[in-house]
Amino acid sequence: MKSNKKLIQGNLESLVLKMIQDNGEMYAYEIIQTAQKITRDKINITEGALYPLLHKLEEKNILKIEIRSIGNRKRKYYKLTETGKKETQKQLHALREFIETMQIFLKPKYKPI
Amino acid sequence: MKKLTSQQINSLFDFVKKHYVNWYDLQLELVDHLATDIEKIIEKNSQLSFEQARDLAFKKFGITGFYDIIKAKTHAMQKHILKLLANEFYNFFSSQKIFGFIGLWFLIFEILFFTNFNDWVFIIIFYSPLVFSMFYIMKYQINKNKKAKQNKKILLYENVLFQEYIIIFNLLTQPTFFLVSHNFFDPEIISKYGIIISFILAFIYLFLYLDIFIVPKKLKIEYSRIYQFAEN
Numbered sequence: 001m002k003s004n005k006k007l008i009q010g011n012l013e014s015l016v017l018k019m020i021q022d023n024g025e026m027y028a029y030e031i032i033q034t035a036q037k038i039t040r041d042k043i044n045i046t047e048g049a050l051y052p053l054l055h056k057l058e059e060k061n062i063l064k065i066e067i068r069s070i071g072n073r074k075r076k077y078y079k080l081t082e083t084g085k086k087e088t089q090k091q092l093h094a095l096r097e098f099i100e101t102m103q104i105f106l107k108p109k110y111k112p113i
Numbered sequence: 114m115k116k117l118t119s120q121q122i123n124s125l126f127d128f129v130k131k132h133y134v135n136w137y138d139l140q141l142e143l144v145d146h147l148a149t150d151i152e153k154i155i156e157k158n159s160q161l162s163f164e165q166a167r168d169l170a171f172k173k174f175g176i177t178g179f180y181d182i183i184k185a186k187t188h189a190m191q192k193h194i195l196k197l198l199a200n201e202f203y204n205f206f207s208s209q210k211i212f213g214f215i216g217l218w219f220l221i222f223e224i225l226f227f228t229n230f231n232d233w234v235f236i237i238i239f240y241s242p243l244v245f246s247m248f249y250i251m252k253y254q255i256n257k258n259k260k261a262k263q264n265k266k267i268l269l270y271e272n273v274l275f276q277e278y279i280i281i282f283n284l285l286t287q288p289t290f291f292l293v294s295h296n297f298f299d300p301e302i303i304s305k306y307g308i309i310i311s312f313i314l315a316f317i318y319l320f321l322y323l324d325i326f327i328v329p330k331k332l333k334i335e336y337s338r339i340y341q342f343a344e345n
Contacts, residue, residue: 028142029149047146048175052185059189065339067141072119076142 008043012053014095015043017062017080017088025066025077028054054078062087115155117148121163128167132179137266138340139186143179147171190273197331201323214319222311230304242317243285249325250278268340270332281324285317 008015019034020026026034028050035043057063062084066077080088117125125144134140150170155161161169171178205211221238228234253275260267303310 027145029146046175047173048177048181051142051182052189055182055186055189059193067339070145071116073117073122073145073148074141075145 008045009049011095012045012049013057014088014091016045016050016053017057017084018092020063020078020080021085021088025079027075027077031078057084115152117152117163121151122148125167128171129179132171134179134183135267136269136272138268138336139179139183141340143182186269187273190269191277194270194273194277194328194332197328198324201327201331205319205323214315217318218312218315221314222307225303225307225311230300230307232300232303235300235303235310238314242314242321243282246278246282246285246321246325250275250282253278266340268336270336274329274332277324281321 015035016031019031023030023034028047031050032045032047035045054063058065058078060083061081063078064081064084066079067074068077069075122144125147126140128147129140129143134143147167147170150173151163151166154166154169155163158166175181205214224238225235257267257271257275
């Protein structure tokens with residue numbers, strides 16, 4: 001079963017930043033493939049959602065780019081800037097807190113009123 | 114995994130150009146994306162031709178194709194240019210250069226004052242930025258056309274800057290009709306609001322200087338540093 005699209009859309013930025021943080025640098029196609037692979041196809045990031053996000057993060061100075069030659073073509077790699085590293089920590093902290101809060105509702109220890 | 118040939122890569126550049134991706138920075142990324150996907154598709158199904166695999170890879174971009182990506186990238190670039198411009202204004206006014214601006218402001222006022230707020234002098238001072246920006250728009254477009262004809266790579270920022278120049282040109286020409294209809298070029302009116310008018314003119318001059326000379330220079334340095342390697 002595919003995960004809820006709205007939940008993924010809402011957290012796409014944090015997911016992408018976390019993947020780039022873990023890998024040091026990534027190119028767009030690699031981000032899509034990695035997300036599919038590690039979640040066993042539960043998270044499918046579309047090209048139409050990923051590229052605008054990457055370009056927005058680049059403009060905000062959260063990501064920086066580097067062009068490298070790969071055989072007979074060039075490849076654009078995305079890396080976190082110093083601002084990006086701080087922003088990733090901030091977003092992941094907020095996401096963890098949110099998940100913990102959600103656990104209260106999903107596994108209630110209290111008796112329903 | 115079988116890698117695509119240089120000829121196939123070139124045909125992918127033509128493919129993205131046909132889908133309205135006219136800027137090298139965006140072409141480079143999308144061509145690599147399509148190429149990587151085509152190689153994976155052919156690896157899974159070797160019966161497919163390059164063209165069939167290319168169409169399957171392109172299908173993943175949805176019914177709008179590259180349109181949403183172009184739109185989002187253009188929007189991001191517009192914001193980047195505006196931020197650069199705002200930053201240049203901040204740097205200008207927070208340094209000693211502010212005295213240059215004050216000097217220009219009073220110079221314009223003095224010229225108006227010593228010519229008894231002559232309407233023709235005012236018209237020349239008022240419209241010279243307009244002629245100046247028109248000249249630049251034309252020069253910019255000619256250079257862009259030349260680059261396109263010589264098959265040279267054009268980056269997205271060059272296109273966004275051109276669009277921005279057209280907006281500025283319109284913003285400077287639009288008030289003309291209002292000013293003429295309100296008899297604004299009357300020396301009496303010019304003398305009454307002389308200080309404010311000189312300030313507005315000095316501000317327009319500074320804006321054009323930063324927007325036409327400084328910002329494009331900074332963008333050129335920034336992007337040639339990134340894409341210089343890609344040119345090799």
